[in-house]
Amino acid sequence: MNKPPAQLQMGRRGTDLSALARQRSGDVLQQIPLDHIKPQADFNPRGRVNPNAFEPERLAGLAQSIREDGVLQPLLVRPLPGQPGQYTLIAGERRWRASQLNAAEDIAAGRPVQRPTISALVRDLNDQLALELAVVENAQREDLDLVEESLIGLELLKQRTGMSDEQLRAHLVTVRKDPALDQFEVDMYLRRLYGTGVSVWSQKRVKVLDLTDEERAAVMERRIPFQVAIELIKATGSQRQHLLERAIEEKLSAADLRRLIQQPVASSSLASQVQATRKLLPKLEKLQGQAAKRAEELLGELQKLINSK
Secondary structure (H helix, E strand, O other): OOOOOHHHOOOOOOOOHHHHHOOOOOOEEEEEEHHHEEOOOOOOHHHHHOOOOOOHHHHHHHHHHHHHHOOOOOEEEEEOOOOOOOEEEEEOHHHHHHHHHHHHHHHHOOOOOOOOEEEEEEOOOOHHHHHHHHHHHHHOOOOOOHHHHHHHHHHHHHHHHOOOHHHHHHHHHHHHHOHHHOOOOHHHHHHHHHOOOHHHHHHOHHHHHHOOHHHHHHHHOOOOOHHHHHHHOOOOHHHHHHHHHHHHHHOOOHHHHHHHHHOOHHHOOHHHHHHHHHHHHHHHHHOOHHHHHHHHHHHHHHHHHHHOO
């Protein structure tokens, strides 16, 4: 088993990438042409769990900042084997893509490209260390939400252990109860990359696997905090969707949700059901086929029930 190298001892957001880089001799800071750097497919930890992370509209603010002030933190790249002067990205893909957007805009407008090169630290790394440094760099991003970070960490643990989601969940619980059974050194690995160990990941972070796609998206899009989404797991059935909508609209806290979920069943009155149903009515027009036919039947029965009173 490949063990992470000793120089990566750090806590979450505890050391920036440039400080980490200074611990190695032989590193070279260069100005490299943008088109001499290539991202590696499915390598960036963030892109692996959030396909929207590199959409142009999400990079617009960063692109403007780079246009005005330049790239304040260099990329981290490694030489592309057999292709002198060509490099693959390890960390800084959003900065590279934002710089590419600026260059394309300059070319389209007939202007000289403002910054045809980008500052990058060149380091010769193996695949394992390159991936771990990419994870460390992602963990230090202020705009990275805990859903993305947790999914990235769990993906890395599955890769390290060869386990499925459910096997990994069980293994984390086992290791928390008996550290002697940690044959994959997952506690050390998590502490090295994120500054938190098995206790946090087995009891809190792993719950990200229980979130629905809508709940994950709500956190990633900054519509609700991570802890609010985790509280939604305790809700059941239609209540869960209803509470998600309320959490977004009313800016509910995790404590607010706990109170709502713990209310007696009697609080689910006809009035509250009507309110929840009213919000779903616009979706009726989108139903097709058998679903649309069944909806028509149910609405007909509801109308008869109401008119009979």
